[in-house]
Amino acid sequence: MSIKKILAEYTRLSQEDENEGESNSIINQRELLNAFxxxxxxxxxxxxxxFCDDGYSGTNFDRPGVKALLEEVRAGNISCIIVKDLSRFGRNYIDIGDYLEQIFPFLGVRFISVNDRFDSNDFDGTTGGLDVGFRNLIYSLYSKDLSQKVRSAKKIRMEKGEFISSHAPYGYTKSPENRKKLVVDEEAVAIVRRIFSMAGEGKNAVQIAAILNAENIPTPYIYKRLMGCDRKYNVVGNTNHWMNTTVLTIIRDERYTGKMVNGKNRSPFVGSKHGKRIPKCEWIVVPNTHEAIVSEELFASVQERFSAPQRIQKHTEVRPLMGKVKCGVCQHVMRRxxxxxxxxxxxxxxxQYVANSTCTKDRISEVSLIQTVLSVIHKQIEVMLDMEQLIDRVKTQSHSDITTLTEQIRQIQTALSKLRASKVKAYExxxxxxxxxxSYISCKKEIGKQIAETDAQIADLETALQSRYQENGQPISIIASFKRYEGFTVLSKEMxxxxxxxxYVYGSEAIEIVWNRMDEYMRLVQYVEKGVNTNIELTDP
Structure with a gap:
């Protein structure tokens, strides 16, 4: 059996506006790579x-396509990566250098950049000298210059009152004639007006959400999906309900008065997923850019009723489980x-929002929950310590297997050389x-059969040898994480x-803990199980 080798073609295009389907540039990249x-x-x-990222910046590696690619690389499934040029893989020259000089060589992955004429097989753990390193630096500087130009262009558009977001707010849609302008969505606008009306009558956000849920009014998320929008909303569970936060988001959005509001957040660089909230006095607000759904008077009246009170910090104690405790039924974060x-x-x-909800009504004591979680962590630490010992045993056996397999391959290759020599002698x-x-034809046929069988034997042994090398490089950072807290008696936020x-809480008697890096843990379990089973096979008479 021959070793299965996989080549990954990676393509990327950075674009400001989202397009339907793939762009021609992606198609051109694919054709170039296929031809090469x-x-x-x-x-x-x-x-x-x-693997493809259409519409993602190359300034960082927070891209779904490259994430999937690197996950396959870490799993040992990719032998070679090919890109049009280094800037397609990324524009941060430091990160690219780390991958080309350390990570890919360590994992045995070949990297080819067609237009840069770079093939890692031509170099030994380096980026190819000054030429390639200089190219990476130029790509990085170009990206920073482009980032500044994009910022300036965006600000000009904001000051003109243009709509620059990808998706229109609930109650509006983008104009078919001018995608930079908002027009009223005749189906959803009635719900927005009704929400403001109920708020003006004195109902709070929880009451408004409960009424909309009772009448089975689709939430903005559900409505957008029904309209064919493929935006990835931050929702959990299989169902989506109106919540007080959903109502408050609509009530506090000044765009419903006909004003365009931009510049609420500022990213440190183009492509960053982490934005900084900007003070309201610095927002870019342009009036009369589109049709208003509610009047200025009603909006101001509702804001006065729903203005967020100044929060007073009552407690200073650390709350280690905040944001992690979730309902096991609806999967939403539970309130404290x-x-x-x-x-x-x-x-x-x-x-409060959904009649006949099947979620638990139990009040889960924080003190009891913390003690339970701490107890489970201690048990998991014991599991990790046992796992570490098993891994050490498997690695010890694996080193022995590598020596044995290497010697077997050497012996069989010697036998193969003798067979080929005997084939030459028969011809002579x-x-x-x-x-x-x-007699010569018969002898040649028999020797050819033996050579084919020997080649197959060597291929099988090389596959097993490669597998041992890959398994020995399994990450064990999750074990180190648990061992760090061995003997701790208090659950800290850091822990x-x-x-x-x-x-996930299913009531006062049942919880489920989902650990970080579970994929790494499962790979370790499979590694140990495979190692134990292989050792049994190797020791069988």
Whole structure:
């Protein structure tokens, strides 16, 4: 059995506006890469798969396509990566240098940049000297210059009162004639007006949400999906309900008065997912840019009723599980009561919004929950310590296996050389007449069969050897994370953030803890199980 090799073609295009489908630039990149692969005989052995990011900046690696690619690389499934040029993979020259000089060589991954004429097989753990390093620096500087130009262009558009976001707010849609202008969505506008009307009558956000849920009014998320919008909203669970936060988002949006409001957040650089909130006095507000849904008077009246009161910090104690405790039914984050830690509890607020909700009505004591979680962490630490010992045993055996397999390959390769020599000798005997034609053909056929079987044997052993090398490089950072808190008797926020992703509550008697880096843990479990099973096979008589 031959080793399966996979070549990953990676394409990327950064664009300001989202387009439907793939752009021509992505198509051109794909055609260039396919042509290069076809014209390179040494790449014909690879199975080709594609990873694509259409509409993502190259200033960072927070892209779905490149994330999926790197995950496959870490899993040992990719042998070669090919890109049009280095800027397609990324524009940060430091990060690219790390991948080309350290990460990819360590994982045994070949990297090819077609237009840069770079092939990592031509270099030994370097980026190819000054030429490639200089190109990376130029790409990075170009990206920073482009970032500043994009900022300036955006600000000009904001000051003109143009709509620059990808998706229109609920109650509006983009004008078919001018995508930079908002027009009223005749179906959703009635719901927006009704929300403001109920708010003006004195109903609070919870009451408004409950009424809309009782009447089965689609939420903005559901409505957008029904209209064919593929925007990825931050929602959880299989159902979506009106919440007080949904209502408040609409009530506090000044765009419903006909004003265009931009510049609420500012990113440190173009492509960054982390924005900084800008003071309201610095927002760019342009009046009369589109049709108003509510009057200035009604909006001002509602703002006065719903203005957020100045919060007074009552408690200074650390709350290690805040944001991690979630309802096991609806999967929303559970609310924490505004009370001291000794009496605080978590509860699911869905019953305030949805009649006949199946979510738990139990109040989960924070003190009890923290003690339970801490106890489970201690047990998980014991599991990790046992796992570490098993991994050490498997690695010890794996090192022994590598030595054994290497020696077996050497011996069989020696036998293969002898078979090929005997094939040459048979031909020489046939040529000098000491072996007749019929005997020579029969001998040649038999030796050819033995050579084919020996080649297959070597391929199987090389596959096993490569597998051992990959397994020995399994990450064990999750074990180190748990060991760091061995003996701790208090659950700190640092501990909870490092170890726990979520805690799902199904009532006062049942919880489920989802650990961080569970994919890494499962790979370790599979590694140990495979190592144990392989050792049994190797020791069988």
């Amino acid at each position: 692969v076809k014209s390179s005989p040494d790449l014909s052995q690879y199975e080709v798969v594609e 009561s505004n009370s001291p830690s000794a009496t605080a509890y978590y509860y699911c607020e869905s019953h 005997k046939y040529k000098d007449g000491t072996l007749d034609r019929e 909870a953030d490092e170890l726990i992703d979520s805690i």
